[in-house]
Amino acid sequence: MKSEGHPNYHYIKVVLTDGSEFYTRSTYGEEGSTLNLDIDPKTHPAWTGGSQHLLDRGGRLTRFNSRFGNLGIGAKK
Known part of the structure; x- marks a missing residue:
């Protein structure tokens, strides 16, 4: 057996x-x-709740919403 x-x-x-x-x-x-x-739970935005918005880089989020936004996923009924 390996020690x-x-x-x-x-x-x-x-x-x-x-x-x-x-x-x-x-x-x-x-x-x-x-x-x-350098980064810990007291300062990082993932744990502190900061910067929780989505960035639309290159229009991908806009294109996704224009194609699939009418599906109503997660919408209240």
């Missing part, structure tokens, strides 16, 4: 963008390494 089949889990420090930190087990780096995040 090297599992990754080496160890404790690291994770530093969020606001400077807060926590310790977790990870395969990142070595024991005691620090992982500095």
Whole structure:
């Protein structure tokens, strides 16, 4: 049986963008390494609710709505 089949889990420090930190087990780096995040749940729009509008790049959304907008999918009956 292989003894090297599992990754080496160890404790690291994770530093969020606001400077807060926590310790977790990870395969990142070595024991005691620090992982500095550029994006985290406190600042990213996907978690904060910002920028939830759809961008119409190249008119694709407009073309889709003109072709299939009359189907009424999701409309209240």
